[in-house]
Amino acid sequence: MATHKINTVWKGNMQFESSNPGGSLKIDVAEDLGGNSDGLRPKALMLSALAGCSGLDVASLMKKMRLEVSDFFIETEGFLTDTEPAVYEKVIVTYNFSGENLNEEKLTRAVDLSVEKYCGVMHMFRSFAEIEIKIIFNK
Numbered sequence: 001m002a003t004h005k006i007n008t009v010w011k012g013n014m015q016f017e018s019s020n021p022g023g024s025l026k027i028d029v030a031e032d033l034g035g036n037s038d039g040l041r042p043k044a045l046m047l048s049a050l051a052g053c054s055g056l057d058v059a060s061l062m063k064k065m066r067l068e069v070s071d072f073f074i075e076t077e078g079f080l081t082d083t084e085p086a087v088y089e090k091v092i093v094t095y096n097f098s099g100e101n102l103n104e105e106k107l108t109r110a111v112d113l114s115v116e117k118y119c120g121v122m123h124m125f126r127s128f129a130e131i132e133i134k135i136i137f138n139k
C-alpha cells in the first residue's frame with residue numbers, strides 16, 4: 001500500500017511549515033484571524049491539490065495525444081458553507097486552453113479522462129462537494 005507522510009512543524013504564532021516529497025510550504029492565516037498572512041491557507045491548498053492533480057493528468061494526456069497547446073491554466077473556485085466548520089459544498093473547475101490549432105474534441109476527452117477516471121483528488125472532492133467542470137478554448 002502506498003502512503004504519503006507529511007511533517008508539519010509549528011513556527012510560532014499561527015504559522016506552520018509543511019514538508020512534501022517535492023519541497024515545503026508555509027501555512028498561515030490572515031491577520032484578522034491572528035496570523036501574519038505569510039503563508040498558504042489550508043482550505044485553498046485543497047483547491048490547489050485538486051487543480052494540480054487534474055492538471056498533471058491533462059498535461060500527460062496532451063503529450064501522449066500530441067496536442068498543440070500554447071497555454072493551459074486551471075481556475076478553481078470553492079464555495080464554502082455558512083456553517084461551522086465551513087467546508088466546500090461546491091467547486092467549479094475551469095480548464096482554459098489557448099493555441100492556434102486546438103483540437104477541442106481531444107482536449108475535452110483529456111479533461112474527461114482526468115475528471116472521471118484518473119484524478120484521485122477529484123474523486124475525494126466528490127465525496128463532500130458538488131463539482132462543476134467548464135472548458136474554455138481560446139484560439
